[in-house]
Amino acid sequence: MPQQFSRRELLAGAAGAIAATSLGASLRADTAMPSRKQLMLLFMSGGKSQFETWDPKPGAKTGGPFRAISTSIPGVQIGELLPHCAKIMHRLTVVRSVNSGIADHFQGHYALQSGRIATGYPVLGSAVAKLLERPDDVLPGYVSIRRDGPKAYTDVGDAGFLGAKYEGVRIVNNQPPANLIQPSAVSPALAEAVDRIRQSSDERFRLGREDGPIHGYGTTFHQARALMQRREIFDLSKEAPKDHERYGKHEFGQHCLLARRLLQSGVSCVKVTHFDWDAHQDNFYWHQIRCAEFDRTLVTLLDDLSEHGMLEHTLVVIVGEMGRTPQINNLGGRDHWGRCWSMALAGCGAKPGVVYGSTNDTGTEVKDNPVKLGDLFHTYLRALGIDSRMKYEINGQTNPVADPAAKPIDALLA
Amino acid sequence: MKSRRQTNAVVGLLLMAAMVSARFAEAADEAMPLHQQIDELIGKRLVELKVVPATVSSDAEFVRRVYLDLTGVIPTAKQARAFLDDSAPDKRQRLIDELLASPDHAIHMARVFDVMLIERRIPTITSYDVPAQKWREYLTGAFAENQPWDRMVRDVLSSDGTDERNAAGVKFYLVRDVAPHQLTRDVGRLFLGVDLQCAQCHDDPRIESYRQADYFGIYAFLQRMTAYRDNDKNVSLVGETAVGKTSFVSVFTAKGGETNPRLPGGEMVADPEVEKDKEYVVKPGPKERGVPTYSRRLKLAELLPRATTQGFSRNIVNRLWAMLMGRGLVHPLDLHHAGNPPSHPELLDRLERWLVEHQYDLRALLREMLLSQTYQRSSVLPEGVKELPDEAFAAAPLRGLSPEQLSWSLLQATGRIEQHFSQFAAKQKSDAAKPDDAPPAWTARATQLEPLERQTRPLITVFAGLPGQPDGDFQPVVDQALHLLNSPAMLPLLRDELSNLLKRLTAISEIEPLAEELYLSVLSRRPNADETAQVRELMESKKSPEERREPLTALIWGLLLSSEFRLNH
Numbered sequence: 017m018p019q020q021f022s023r024r025e026l027l028a029g030a031a032g033a034i035a036a037t038s039l040g041a042s043l044r045a046d047t048a049m050p051s052r053k054q055l056m057l058l059f060m061s062g063g064k065s066q067f068e069t070w071d072p073k074p075g076a077k078t079g080g081p082f083r084a085i086s087t088s089i090p091g092v093q094i095g096e097l098l099p100h101c102a103k104i105m106h107r108l109t110v111v112r113s114v115n116s117g118i119a120d121h122f123q124g125h126y127a128l129q130s131g132r133i134a135t136g137y138p139v140l141g142s143a144v145a146k147l148l149e150r151p152d153d154v155l156p157g158y159v160s161i162r163r164d165g166p167k168a169y170t171d172v173g174d175a176g177f178l179g180a181k182y183e184g185v186r187i188v189n190n191q192p193p194a195n196l197i198q199p200s201a202v203s204p205a206l207a208e209a210v211d212r213i214r215q216s217s218d219e220r221f222r223l224g225r226e227d228g229p230i231h232g233y234g235t236t237f238h239q240a241r242a243l244m245q246r247r248e249i250f251d252l253s254k255e256a257p258k259d260h261e262r263y264g265k266h267e268f269g270q271h272c273l274l275a276r277r278l279l280q281s282g283v284s285c286v287k288v289t290h291f292d293w294d295a296h297q298d299n300f301y302w303h304q305i306r307c308a309e310f311d312r313t314l315v316t317l318l319d320d321l322s323e324h325g326m327l328e329h330t331l332v333v334i335v336g337e338m339g340r341t342p343q344i345n346n347l348g349g350r351d352h353w354g355r356c357w358s359m360a361l362a363g364c365g366a367k368p369g370v371v372y373g374s375t376n377d378t379g380t381e382v383k384d385n386p387v388k389l390g391d392l393f394h395t396y397l398r399a400l401g402i403d404s405r406m407k408y409e410i411n412g413q414t415n416p417v418a419d420p421a422a423k424p425i426d427a428l429l430a
Numbered sequence: 431m432k433s434r435r436q437t438n439a440v441v442g443l444l445l446m447a448a449m450v451s452a453r454f455a456e457a458a459d460e461a462m463p464l465h466q467q468i469d470e471l472i473g474k475r476l477v478e479l480k481v482v483p484a485t486v487s488s489d490a491e492f493v494r495r496v497y498l499d500l501t502g503v504i505p506t507a508k509q510a511r512a513f514l515d516d517s518a519p520d521k522r523q524r525l526i527d528e529l530l531a532s533p534d535h536a537i538h539m540a541r542v543f544d545v546m547l548i549e550r551r552i553p554t555i556t557s558y559d560v561p562a563q564k565w566r567e568y569l570t571g572a573f574a575e576n577q578p579w580d581r582m583v584r585d586v587l588s589s590d591g592t593d594e595r596n597a598a599g600v601k602f603y604l605v606r607d608v609a610p611h612q613l614t615r616d617v618g619r620l621f622l623g624v625d626l627q628c629a630q631c632h633d634d635p636r637i638e639s640y641r642q643a644d645y646f647g648i649y650a651f652l653q654r655m656t657a658y659r660d661n662d663k664n665v666s667l668v669g670e671t672a673v674g675k676t677s678f679v680s681v682f683t684a685k686g687g688e689t690n691p692r693l694p695g696g697e698m699v700a701d702p703e704v705e706k707d708k709e710y711v712v713k714p715g716p717k718e719r720g721v722p723t724y725s726r727r728l729k730l731a732e733l734l735p736r737a738t739t740q741g742f743s744r745n746i747v748n749r750l751w752a753m754l755m756g757r758g759l760v761h762p763l764d765l766h767h768a769g770n771p772p773s774h775p776e777l778l779d780r781l782e783r784w785l786v787e788h789q790y791d792l793r794a795l796l797r798e799m800l801l802s803q804t805y806q807r808s809s810v811l812p813e814g815v816k817e818l819p820d821e822a823f824a825a826a827p828l829r830g831l832s833p834e835q836l837s838w839s840l841l842q843a844t845g846r847i848e849q850h851f852s853q854f855a856a857k858q859k860s861d862a863a864k865p866d867d868a869p870p871a872w873t874a875r876a877t878q879l880e881p882l883e884r885q886t887r888p889l890i891t892v893f894a895g896l897p898g899q900p901d902g903d904f905q906p907v908v909d910q911a912l913h914l915l916n917s918p919a920m921l922p923l924l925r926d927e928l929s930n931l932l933k934r935l936t937a938i939s940e941i942e943p944l945a946e947e948l949y950l951s952v953l954s955r956r957p958n959a960d961e962t963a964q965v966r967e968l969m970e971s972k973k974s975p976e977e978r979r980e981p982l983t984a985l986i987w988g989l990l991l992s993s994e995f996r997l998n999h
Contacts, residue, residue, distance in 0.1 A: 122898075135762075156908065174905060183907045193909055195916035202921065206984055209968070210915075213988025216964065221994040224810040226817060229828045229904050230993040236911035237991070243908065244916075 051329045053364055053400045054279050055144045057287040058272075058314070060306075060336035062294025063124070063357075065350050067340070067379055068095050068303040070358035071112045078342035078378045081300055092371050097307035100315040106369040107318065109361040109428050113373020113382040116338060116389045119352035121294075124337030130176075131393025132419050140333075140396060142175035142182040143417065144285040147402050154242035155249070159278055160184040161271045162289040177410055179228070181235045184287070185243070189267075190274050192250035196243060211237070249281040250274070262316050267291075269313045276320060279330060293336055296349040318362055327363045331399045335359035335392075342380045356382050359392070365399025367430045390422025398424040464784050465801035471777040472804045472823050481818060484825035487808040489514050490955035491826070491999065492522060496800065497954075498831065498998050499754055500529040502538035503838035506848055507950035514956070526800045530793055533574065533872035537879065540569035541834050542753065547586070547620055550897045551605040558659060558666040560591075560601035567876065568598035574872040578790035579746050580735035583621055588731035590719075591667035603668050608657040614649040619764035621734060623745035624694065640767060642678055647692030650676035651730035658719040672709035672722035691726050695740035699729060737786040741766055747781040748772075750792065754799050756827030757820055763900070773821040809999040829998040830904030833893035836996070837886035843952045843990060844923050845930035847882060854878055888919060904997070914991055924983055935982050936975050941966045952989040 065080075072095040073079035084093035087105035094102055094110075101108065118124040129139035138146065145157025175182035185193055198207060214237065222230045248254065252274055263269035268290045275286040290310060295302040314334065321327040339357020340350035356375050362368070373385035397404040397418060404418040460467065476483055487495070493513045497505040505513070513525060529535055544566055553559050572582050589599030606612040618626045626645040653676055658669040679686035690698040704723050714720025737743055744766065752758040759772040759781075772778045785795050799805055809826040811818060818824045831839060841847050868874075892913045895901050914920060925932055931951055938944040945965040949957040957965070968981040989995060 174902075179905075183905065185908055193912060195909075195912040198916050199918060199921055202916075203980070206980055207915075209981065209984035210987045210991065213964070213985055214991040217989055217992035217994060220958075220960065221992065225999070226809075226811070226825075226828055229830065229997060232904070233906045233993045233996055236906045236908050237915070239908040240911040240915055243912070 051326075052150065052282070052284065053148055054283075054326070054330045055140070055148075055285040055396070055400060056275055056279060056330055056332045056363075057140060057285070058332065058334045059287055059289045060293045060310070060334070061289050061291050062121070063336040063338040063340055063352060064293040064306065065295070065299060065303055065340035066112070066356070066358040066375075067342070067350070068097055068300070068307065070094055070098075070110050070360060071375055071379060072096075073377065073379045076378045078344070078380065080344065082303075089369055089371070095307070097303060098311045100311045104315055104318065107362060109366040109368060109370045109372070110358065111360070111372045111387055111392070111425075111428065112358045112375055113385050113387050114339070114357045114359055114389070114392070115382050115386045116354045116357075118354040118389075119338055121337055121352075124354065127389045128335060128337050128392075131390045131422065136176050137415075138176040138178045138182060139174065139184075140393065141184050141285040141287050142178055143397075144400065144402075145182045146175075146178050146408075147397070147417065148284045148400065153282075155246060155281065155283055156185045156239055156243065157182060157284040158184040158287075159187060159275075159283050159285070160287040160289070161187040161190065161275055163267050163271075163291060164188050165291065177415065178408070179232045179235070179410075181232070181239065185239075187250065187274065190250075190252060190270055192247055193243060196247045196250075198244065211241075246281070249278060249283075252277065259320075262320070264309060264313050264316070266309050268309045269316075272313050272317050276317065276324075276326075279321075279326065280324070295340070296345070296351055297347040299340065299344065299348060299350045301348075321363065329364050331364040331366060331396065332362045333359075333396060334361070342378055356380065361395075361399070361428065365401065365430055367428055370428060372425065372427055385427075387425060388422055390419040391425055394418045394422055394424035395428050398429055460780075463801075464781075464795075464798035467780055468777065468799065468802040468804055471774055471780065472802075475774055476822055476824055479819065479822050481822045481824045482812050482815070483822075484808045484810060484812055484818075486803065487806050487826060488955075489521075491808055492806060493525070494954035495826070495998060496522075496525060496529060498835055498839070499800075500526070500538065500796075501532065501534040502541055502832075502835050503534075503842045503847070504954050506842060507947060507954075510950050510954040522806070523801060526797060530797055533875040536570050536574035536872045537876055539573040540566050542832075543569055543573075545832070545834070545901060546749065547602060548605055549900060550894055552897060553605050554607050558657070559604050560598050560666075563880075565598045565601045567873075568596070570872055570876055571870075573792075574870065576791065576793045579785075579792055580737075580742075580790045583735040583742075584731050587617075587734065588728055590669070591665060600666075600668055603655065604657070604666050608655050608668055610649055610653040610655060613652045613655075614645060617648055617652070617730075617734070618645075618694075621745060622694065622739070622741035623748060623760065623764055623766040624741060625764040626694075642680055643687060643689055643692075644694040646676050646678045646687075646689045647694065647696075647698070648730075650689055650691040651726045654722070654726055656714065656720060660719075667719055668727075669714055669719035670722050670725055670727055671714055671720050672704070672724070691729060693733060693739055696733070696738075699726075699733070701726070743782045743786055743790075744778060746790075746792070747778065747785055747795070750796060751781070751799065754796070754805055755823055756829045761821070773823075826999060828904070828993075830906070831996060831998055832901060833890040834886065835998070836893055837889045838882075839995070840889070840923060840990065841882060841885065843931065843995070844986070845934065845951065846885075846923065846928055849928055849930045850882055851878065888917075889913070892917075906996070920987075924986055925979075931986060932979070932982055935986075936978055941969060944969065948985055948989070952986065953992075953994055 067073055067078065067080050068082060072082065072084035072093060074082070074084045083096045085096045085099065085102050086092075087094055087102040089105045092105060094105065116124060116127060118127055123133075126135070126139070127133055129141070130137040130143075131140075141158035141160065149157055175184075187193065215234070218230055218234055252260075252270065255273055255277060259273060260270070263273040268288070271288045271290075275288045278286050290306070292302065293306055318327065318332065321330055321332070336357075336359070339353045339355075341353040342350075342356075344350060356379060373387060374383045375381065376383050394404040402417070404424055405420075406417050408415045408417060459470075462470075490510070493510055494504055497503065497509070513521065518524070544562075548565075572585075585596040586599035586602050589596045589602075591597050591600035591604075603613065606616060615626060618624045624640065624644075626640050626648070654671045654674045656669045656671060658667045660667065675688060676690070677686060677688045690700055692698045702724050708723055710720065710722055712718055712721040733739065735742060744760075745763075748758040748760050748766075749763055752761070752763055759774050759778045760766050760770065761773075781795070784798075785791070788794050804823050807824070807826050809828055811825055820827065838847075893910055923929060934951075935944060935948055938947055942962060945957045945962040948965065949955055949961065965985065968985065969978065972978045972981055
């Protein structure tokens with residue numbers, strides 16, 4: 017992957033690491049605040065086209081058939097497929113100069129989520145779940161909502177060295193996790209006895225042995241109990257019919273509605289995957305369909321979060337794992353493209369009305385302010401009030417929370 | 431990303447280590463049995479690391495571990511008891527030999543290699559695949575015959591699905607949609623231990639030895655392949671064309687080149703001259719599967735599985751080591767390169783040469799690893815030590831059971847397997863036996879296991895990782911705990927007529943034999959005093975079978991949910 021670090025960046029990273037506060041202190045800093053900070057990741061799976069969304073090039077040979085339209089920010093235009101977003105552009109933060117250099121779903125998805133190339137690091141949802149955790153939390157810190165389907169690269173990433181507790185809970189097709197209800201044949205007394213026997217067995221087994229795997233396994237049973245007790249947080253029938261209507265009665269709309277409900281219930285981080293942006297054929301047809309869902313639902317969601325007083329403490333990240341090629345192939349599709357693409361932010365900690373970076377006339381190269389996925393990762397954490405230079409201390413091992421060779425982009429931060 | 435752990439070695443231990451060091455001063459003597467050489471080379475490094483290893487495993491640790499590693503399932507209570515009560519000094523070696531020769535070992539190896547080579551993939555068109563059962567049978571047969579690894583790889587790579595002898599091997603290609611880029615990556619990862627993925631688009635900036643030309647050298651062997659569907663016969667096959675050059679351009683430097691087929695570190699293989707118009711045995715067409723006169727793919731099958739191919743022997747040695755020891759000598763398994771050196775280079779080299787000298791006899795290599803003290807250590811750390819570095823192989827690691835091991839062990843612990851076979855035996859007695867055309871033992875065994883195999887699948891789905899990704903380190907997640915607590919499949923497994931543990935335990939009224947039968951069945955060991963006391967506390971006042979049912983269920987279930995059951999230790 018083209019992740020060449022300048023000497024200056026390396027030095028800056030190293031200095032930052034030394035200056036960083038310890039994780040423990042910073043973690044406690046937030047707990048006194050009335051509302052916890054939260055993250056919502058809207059993941060455009062497959063990679064949406066920057067040309068048809070945030071960075072239109074009407075008239076260029078790479079530009080495709082759609083027009084650009086004016087927005088609520090004078091002089092800034094976006095693709096005509098996003099008319100609702102255009103009206104609230106002053107509330108969004110858009111980056112047009114992402115250069116990840118990765119044109120592969122798996123790698124792009126991992127690098128986007130972890131802010132690194134090297135494997136084994138926690139993904140954003142897991143990291144935020146850990147970093148924003150409070151001592152009295154019972155719900156899982158990270159939930160991922162998606163539809164059913166074989167596209168494995170869009171699935172929950174893993175918690176890496178943070179361990180099982182921070183692994184995302186998967187919600188497929190808005191169904192609550194399977195097996196949340198105890199079978200009626202199991203009496204509470206039996207369930208209690210089973211758990212007692214399990215725990216006492218673990219207490220004996222851990223004597224003299226490495227604790228990590230034993231502790232990690234035990235944690236999943238505590239999480240299971242907590243989820244069983246509060247399973248109504250997955251019950252969308254408790255939301256008003258007009259909200260179902262407003263969010264849109266399609267998959268993405270309903271998934272966003274559930275995401276809002278989960279955030280309201282106190283889950284730190286929710287990821288919603290919006291599928292089918294990988295338009296190797298009929299790119300323009302597909303983007304019409306995808307953008308129609310995305311555009312209206314996103315604006316509804318932001319309005320709704322705002323009305324509930326949640327947006328000020330909820331960062332919304334809108335991003336895919338890559339962009340799409342300037343070249344239009346002979347099936348009317350755009351292929352994978354990592355060199356030059358766009359993403360957006362809104363809400364907590366993001367500076368509204370910013371359009372950062374730009375690309376050349378044909379959209380083939382970044383013209384100024386190139387942004388790497390590692391930089392975005394730092395930026396997400398900073399927007400959530402987390403010092404991205406700090407380090408995890410886990411099992412006696414120290415690891416920087418974000419890639420020390422990358423840095424937050426101040427211009428995007430409020 | 432596992433932590434580098436620290437030891438609290440005290441001065442006394444260091445002194446001991448220094449004494450051991452003198453013994454290991456010389457390199458392993460190659461005349462010694464391989465398992466002794468393994469221990470010497472591991473021991474030498476322990477001294478350098480100043481790490482004192484764990485003691486030898488107890489018989490109970492050993493019997494459970496070796497059954498799991500060789501047959502993929504915990505022993506029955508009867509098997510565990512027989513081993514624990516055996517006083518012969520060579521009982522470990524005898525058990526190893528007995529298990530290695532058993533049909534269950536071949537069946538288990540087929541499961542392990544199925545997951546390793548297929549990585550739980552499904553092709554885009556699900557029906558265009560070799561059925562899982564056919565592929566498993568093919569692998570089981572190969573392991574039952576203890577086919578040399580080079581031959582097994584050659585049979586898979588050369589399969590086009592037409593020759594009955596190795597037709598199932600074409601699955602390797604079909605589950606990857608016969609897509610040359612995916613195949614290039616996986617041939618590199620799975621057979622050579624190198625992941626050249628990044629080198630597809632440019633020389634890998636992180637790994638100096640992964641060059642774009644290497645990637646395209648393998649790609650050139652595979653790029654002429656085509657998928658072929660014969661709807662009349664309902665089979666999917668692979669064909670090949672006789673044309674297609676391989677060129678590449680770096681996305682960084684815009685420099686590129688053209689390449690003929692070439693294995694990493696090897697020579698380019700020029701296509702032989704073929705007379706014009708004689709390029710094909712069968713010319714590809716809408717209804718014809720292309721068969722070229724000269725096949726690059728068959729050339730790959732011929733050249734790759736050889737001792738001279740860089741990484742070929744090392745890769746399989748490292749994978750078998752990881753299967754038994756919890757991590758590779760090179761780790762991750764598909765990242766062999768200069769920047770990620772093996773933890774024990776001399777040992778890896780020795781194992782590699784030994785395997786070549788022994789004509790790729792995997793069973794013999796496994797046997798030597800199993801006989802080593804390194805394999806047979808306890809997972810209990812030495813007194814006063816909290817953690818040991820994983821890469822020292824100083825204690826038995828705590829490994830999660832694979833989804834397959836876990837499923838089968840649940841069936842074993844609850845007595846479902848035993849019950850199944852006793853019903854089977856009863857039925858067979860009534861049927862007239864046909865000794866003349868008796869199939870090999872493993873086919874009979876596999877056929878008998880088939881109904882149980884189906885029962886393992888739902889649980890495997892919950893516990894398996896992502897398709898196309900190797901099964902990684904132990905990462906338990908909450909859906910798995912929810913499954914074990916609340917799945918409608920769990921309670922019947924504990925109480926159903928088809929299992930026999932609850933019935934067996936209900937029939938034992940004395941506390942001590944009851945606790946022993948319970949612990950031997952679920953955890954393959956006898957209970958200690960605390961554990962017997964816990965059983966007594968729950969069971970003592972319960973006399974009628976109805977009263978006993980609930981606390982016994984709790985005991986079985988609670989132990990099935992324990993870390994001790996979930997881990998191979």
